[in-house]
Amino acid sequence: MSKSPLKIAIAGLGTVGGGTVQLLHDQADLLASRAGRKLTLVGAAALVKPSDLPLDGVPFFTDARVMAKDCDYDVLVELIGGAGGIALDVVKTALERGRSVVTANKAMIAHHGVELARIAEAKGGNMGFEASVGGGIPIIKSLREGLSGNAVGKVMGILNGTCNYILTTMRDSGRDFADVLAEAQALGYAEADPTFDIDGIDTAHKLAILVSLAFAMPIDLEAIACEGIRHVSALDIRYADELGYRIKLLGVASRSEAGVEARVYPAMVPLSFPLAHVSGPFNAIVTEGDFVGRTVLEGRGAGARPTASAVVADLMDLARGRVMPTFGVPVDSLMPLPAASSGAHHSAYYIRLMVKDEPGVFADVAAALRDEKVSMEQIIQRGRAPAETVPVVMTVHETDEASMLRAVARIKALGSVADLQLIRIENL
Amino acid sequence: MSKSPLKIAIAGLGTVGGGTVQLLHDQADLLASRAGRKLTLVGAAALVKPSDLPLDGVPFFTDARVMAKDCDYDVLVELIGGAGGIALDVVKTALERGRSVVTANKAMIAHHGVELARIAEAKGGNMGFEASVGGGIPIIKSLREGLSGNAVGKVMGILNGTCNYILTTMRDSGRDFADVLAEAQALGYAEADPTFDIDGIDTAHKLAILVSLAFAMPIDLEAIACEGIRHVSALDIRYADELGYRIKLLGVASRSEAGVEARVYPAMVPLSFPLAHVSGPFNAIVTEGDFVGRTVLEGRGAGARPTASAVVADLMDLARGRVMPTFGVPVDSLMPLPAASSGAHHSAYYIRLMVKDEPGVFADVAAALRDEKVSMEQIIQRGRAPAETVPVVMTVHETDEASMLRAVARIKALGSVADLQLIRIENL
Numbered sequence: 001m002s003k004s005p006l007k008i009a010i011a012g013l014g015t016v017g018g019g020t021v022q023l024l025h026d027q028a029d030l031l032a033s034r035a036g037r038k039l040t041l042v043g044a045a046a047l048v049k050p051s052d053l054p055l056d057g058v059p060f061f062t063d064a065r066v067m068a069k070d071c072d073y074d075v076l077v078e079l080i081g082g083a084g085g086i087a088l089d090v091v092k093t094a095l096e097r098g099r100s101v102v103t104a105n106k107a108m109i110a111h112h113g114v115e116l117a118r119i120a121e122a123k124g125g126n127m128g129f130e131a132s133v134g135g136g137i138p139i140i141k142s143l144r145e146g147l148s149g150n151a152v153g154k155v156m157g158i159l160n161g162t163c164n165y166i167l168t169t170m171r172d173s174g175r176d177f178a179d180v181l182a183e184a185q186a187l188g189y190a191e192a193d194p195t196f197d198i199d200g201i202d203t204a205h206k207l208a209i210l211v212s213l214a215f216a217m218p219i220d221l222e223a224i225a226c227e228g229i230r231h232v233s234a235l236d237i238r239y240a241d242e243l244g245y246r247i248k249l250l251g252v253a254s255r256s257e258a259g260v261e262a263r264v265y266p267a268m269v270p271l272s273f274p275l276a277h278v279s280g281p282f283n284a285i286v287t288e289g290d291f292v293g294r295t296v297l298e299g300r301g302a303g304a305r306p307t308a309s310a311v312v313a314d315l316m317d318l319a320r321g322r323v324m325p326t327f328g329v330p331v332d333s334l335m336p337l338p339a340a341s342s343g344a345h346h347s348a349y350y351i352r353l354m355v356k357d358e359p360g361v362f363a364d365v366a367a368a369l370r371d372e373k374v375s376m377e378q379i380i381q382r383g384r385a386p387a388e389t390v391p392v393v394m395t396v397h398e399t400d401e402a403s404m405l406r407a408v409a410r411i412k413a414l415g416s417v418a419d420l421q422l423i424r425i426e427n428l
Numbered sequence: 429m430s431k432s433p434l435k436i437a438i439a440g441l442g443t444v445g446g447g448t449v450q451l452l453h454d455q456a457d458l459l460a461s462r463a464g465r466k467l468t469l470v471g472a473a474a475l476v477k478p479s480d481l482p483l484d485g486v487p488f489f490t491d492a493r494v495m496a497k498d499c500d501y502d503v504l505v506e507l508i509g510g511a512g513g514i515a516l517d518v519v520k521t522a523l524e525r526g527r528s529v530v531t532a533n534k535a536m537i538a539h540h541g542v543e544l545a546r547i548a549e550a551k552g553g554n555m556g557f558e559a560s561v562g563g564g565i566p567i568i569k570s571l572r573e574g575l576s577g578n579a580v581g582k583v584m585g586i587l588n589g590t591c592n593y594i595l596t597t598m599r600d601s602g603r604d605f606a607d608v609l610a611e612a613q614a615l616g617y618a619e620a621d622p623t624f625d626i627d628g629i630d631t632a633h634k635l636a637i638l639v640s641l642a643f644a645m646p647i648d649l650e651a652i653a654c655e656g657i658r659h660v661s662a663l664d665i666r667y668a669d670e671l672g673y674r675i676k677l678l679g680v681a682s683r684s685e686a687g688v689e690a691r692v693y694p695a696m697v698p699l700s701f702p703l704a705h706v707s708g709p710f711n712a713i714v715t716e717g718d719f720v721g722r723t724v725l726e727g728r729g730a731g732a733r734p735t736a737s738a739v740v741a742d743l744m745d746l747a748r749g750r751v752m753p754t755f756g757v758p759v760d761s762l763m764p765l766p767a768a769s770s771g772a773h774h775s776a777y778y779i780r781l782m783v784k785d786e787p788g789v790f791a792d793v794a795a796a797l798r799d800e801k802v803s804m805e806q807i808i809q810r811g812r813a814p815a816e817t818v819p820v821v822m823t824v825h826e827t828d829e830a831s832m833l834r835a836v837a838r839i840k841a842l843g844s845v846a847d848l849q850l851i852r853i854e855n856l
Contacts, residue, residue: 023577023719033644034576034757130574136720138566138574145750146558146566148462149451149740216461274726277705291451292564292727292737296712298702299723309720312577322573322750329462 003036006319009043009071011064011090012079013050016104016131019304020077020311025054031312035319039312043071068093075100075318077311083107095119095127100323102314104131104307110205113212113219114334117326126323128314133159133206134283136306137299138313143213143287144328150289152214156252157285158278159206161301162190162197163229163249167266168279171241176234189281199228200249200264207251210285211262212327215255218334224251225342227265236352236421239380239393240268243350246276250426259338261345267426268350274298343402348377348425353392353411354418357385361416362392368410369396372403389418395425431464434747437471437499439492439518440507441478444532444559447732448505448739453482459740463747467740471499496521503528503746505739511535523547523555528751530742532559532735538633541640541647542762545754554751556742561587561634562711564734565727566741571641571715572756578717580642584680585713586706587634589729590618590625591657591677595694596707599669604662617709627656628677628692635679639690640755642715643683646762652679653770655693664780664849667808667821668696671778674704678854687766689773695854696778702726703854771830775852776805781820781839782847785813789844790820796838797824800831817846823853 008024010017024031024039032038044055045064061067068076068090076094078101080087087108094101096119103109109116109129120127130140134157143152158164162184169180181198184190196202204224212219229249240247245268253262269276274296278284283301288294300306317323327334355361362379369376375397381390396404404422412420436452438445452459452467460466472483473492489495496504496518504522506529508515515536522529524547531537537544537557548555558568562585571580586592590612597608609626612618624630632652640647657677668675673696681690697704702724706712711729716722728734745751755762783789790807797804803825809818824832832850840848 019719027577027579027719030579031577033761036758136575136717137723138570141569141574142566145745146569146741147564147737148744149455149459149737151455151458274702274705277702289564289737291447291455291733291740293734295565295725295727297723297725300721305719306721309575309577309717312719313574316576317573320752322752324748324750330464333461 005038005040006035006315007040007042007072007074008077008315009067009073010041010077010079011045011067012081013044013046013053014079015304016307016311017046017079018050018053019308020079021053021055023308023312031316035316037319039315039319042073043067064090065093073099075102075315077315078103078105079311081105083111088112091116092119095123095125098123098125100126100318102128102311104311106132106202106205106209110208110219110221113209113326114331118331120326121331126318127326128317129209130314131307131310133209134285134297135161135299135301135303136309137283137285137297137301138310139285139297140213141313142297143210144324147287147289147292147295148328150291152255152287152289154254154288155210155214155285156250158248158275158283159203159251159285159301160197160249161281161283162194163203164278164282165189165280166198167229167232167237167247167249170234171237171246174234174238177230177232198230200226203249203251203264207253207262207264210251211253211260212334214253214287215260215337216327216329216334217260217337220336223262223339225263229266231421232266233421235391236423239350239352243268243395244271245269245425246271247423248275255337256340258344259340261340261342265424267424269426270428273428343400345401346398347401348398348427349396349404350423350425351394351396352421354389355392356416356418357388357390358416364414364416365411368414369407371410372407374399374403374407398427433466433468434463434743435468435470435500435502436505436743437495437501438469438505438507439473439495440509441472441474441481442507443732444735444739445474445507446478446481447736448507449481449483451736451740459744463744465747467743467747470501471495492518493521501527503530503743505743506531506533507739509533511539516540519544520547523551523553526551526553528554528746530556530739532739534560534630534633534637538636538647538649541637541754542759546759548754549759554746555754556745557637558742559735559738561637562713562725563589563727563729563731564737565711565713565725565729566738567713567725568641569741570725571638572752575715575717575720575723576756578719580683580715580717582682582716583638583642583713584678586676586703586711587631587679587729588625588677589709589711590622591631592706592710593617593708594626595657595660595665595675595677598662599665599674602662602666605658605660626658628654631677631679631692635681635690635692638679638713639681639688640762642681643688643765644755644757644762645688645765648764651690651767653691657694659849660694661849663819664851667778667780671696671823672699673697673853674699675851676703683765684768686772687768689768689770693852695852697854698856701856771828773829774826775829776826776855777824777832778851778853779822779824780849781845782817783820784844784846785816785818786844792842792844793839796842797835799838800835802827802831802835826855
């Protein structure tokens with residue numbers, strides 16, 4: 001233990017910041033034994049000093065910018081959040097000073113990751129962001145190091161615990177989206193403004209980071225098409241069950257000759273696939289490498305303690321002197337790849353129609369599919385309610401997205417169809 | 429790319445060795461871009477030079493010991509196998525020369541890991557063994573680095589692909605153990621002498637390595653109680669299905685106040701638990717850390733390409749200059765922990781009896797359980813066959829192992845009980 005301590009300044013003492021301070025305190029001896037040196041807090045910044053954290057003797061700052069600029073630290077831990085603002089300021093300050101940064105801030109990395117990595121490289125600091133994707137799951141390390149012998153063809157996952165909790169609860173309880181969302185907000189599992197989570201933006205941030213690591217591309221958030229879960233109904237979840245699927249919000253990125261396709265959407269996942277069984281607040285990431293084949297990493301996707309575990313993993317790497325380029329290769333080696341056309345995307349689909357229960361409707365729908373060369377797999381209609389609106393559910397075999405969307409337009413134009421819901425089936 | 433190449437000598441060109449040579453060849457540019465330097469083969473050793481591997485211009489040795497001693501390499505990759513013999517000789521030679529070693533050899537690490545780590549420490553080399561557990565799954569890196577902020581309470585997994593393939597096929601086909609084993613041997617999924625796999629010894633080797641990393645203990649293979657899958661019948665697998673379980677061969681280690689308990693046994697795993705869905709040749713490892721909670725890592729547990737992926741991950745760490753103590757802490761910091769008494773182990777159980785179908789048998793069995801304070805949960809008997817032998821299946825609530833074994837002895841002593849099969853239920 002002759003080495004000098006790793007001096008840590010922490011900016012942001014909310015949920016994750018509090019968990020990190022607690023971990024550094026509770027496991028101080030364990031960490032020192034594993035790192036061969038102490039991990040020591042030399043500064044903490046928040047608007048108000050929390051009274052319930054073990055911060056005795058730690059210099060406290062009400063202005064994180066002042067701490068970033070003046071405090072003598074080896075690494076600044078940024079847990080303030082937000083793509084820009086104070087978070088970005090303190091990270092830039094630290095990197096410009098040649099210090100290292102550890103952050104859980106997926107929005108900031110997704111928007112400014114390459115710019116920050118460039119500063120880190122120029123000034124000799126390092127940037128860790130294990131906590132930005134998948135909470136406590138060591139997915140960044142796995143992609144960047146554990147699977148580094150592979151060309152990655154696909155990376156996909158359940159990346160947002162709030163959505164997964166809502167979808168799991170909808171299935172378990174049979175209740176509808178709005179109802180479960182309201183409960184999740186009351187319990188603190190969803191934000192007062194849930195847009196980031198339920199519209200898939202948070203998932204897109206995380207997917208953008210994974211794409212960059214997996215395919216050695218600069219981060220390109222704009223290239224990610226994004227669809228959330230607001231329109232997933234209890235009815236769809238019930239039909240999914242009956243058909244042998246679970247509905248999950250997925251971030252999916254694949255690389256082919258045509259380029260890179262990266263999208264966020266709710267999908268029907270077959271029960272034979274591990275992601276179908278990832279429930280509640282858990283996240284999971286599937287990676288397909290050309291040598292390793294498929295790996296699946298699962299764990300808690302959020303929360304004070306799991307996220308602190310990931311923050312400290314990055315700190316331990318720094319303490320052990322294990323550093324590497326931010327995105328696995330130097331910034332100038334990150335090569336943009338073309339976006340694959342979404343119309344060429346092949347997928348099977350689930351289609352739920354609300355139709356007037358009258359003769360001839362099936363024939364019209366079937367003709368619309370036939371005219372676009374979309375091949376029906378099965379059709380379910382339960383019960384009869386003449387002249388009323390009833391659900392009709394179909395699944396279709398793999399088809400290209402352009403054909404599917406043209407068939408959907410034809411079906412929507414039928415007078416007897418009141419509503420149409422389209423969900424991808426993720427056959428793997 | 430100004431850095432000098434990482435010079436690699438590879439000993440053993442069988443399945444994994446061949447896969448590794450192929451990976452280093454196929455991904456040469458990718459690896460160089462990620463590592464910032466080339467990974468170059470400077471020697472290869474095998475009894476006979478394979479004609480189908482890209483070894484043009486690579487110095488070839490028919491004696492791996494000669495290569496280990498004379499060749500100028502930075503790292504020796506040992507893929508010969510076996511706990512001792514040539515494998516151990518070449519690894520010792522490399523480490524004594526101050527060079528690094530990468531190996532897939534679980535038997536050698538389980539038997540000699542601490543001794544080898546000590547030489548590596550003394551001479552300044554490093555030892556990587558990612559490929560020794562879980563094939564391509566980056567579990568060693570995750571335990572040693574990604575979860576290094578946690579005190580680990582439990583590590584368990586499906587660690588042997590051959591057993592998992594046999595158990596999965598038995599379930600899918602309804603066929604019995606001997607039959608499926610013979611087929612697996614014919615297909616090359618099981619060895620001619622399958623003892624290492626099916627008696628749990630290979631799982632014990634891997635568990636011993638995980639235990640050392642998880643609990644920072646010296647490796648202690650002797651402390652692992654080991655039970656294989658020979659006695660698992662098609663009947664038990666059918667009942668498991670009916671009761672909502674899958675039978676899996678598990679390596680399970682936990683740490684408590686009482687000490688460390690590490691065992692290998694077939695267990696009934698509830699369908700709600702991720703391990704139940706790990707099929708065929710896949711492996712998976714569950715870790716419980718005090719901050720991160722539960723993580724699950726799944727992937728291919730064997731085979732040329734997945735194992736080569738893990739070997740190369742270790743090589744990439746060395747190429748990138750990312751090194752650390754073999755078991756996460758210096759050898760002298762590995763602290764033996766007492767073994768917990770197995771009699772105190774709490775578990776639920778499945779019990780299958782073959783009994784004469786005559787009045788009074790149930791009462792006798794129930795009395796034996798009651799006398800040892802073992803509480804029955806459910807009992808299944810299908811059909812009647814007076815005076816013949818029929819299966820009766822029971823599950824019992826959590827009890828300590830000592831009581832369960834006393835109750836089993838009482839039941840076995842009943843004249844009407846022809847056979848008794850006891851399988852743990854892994855409630856998680």
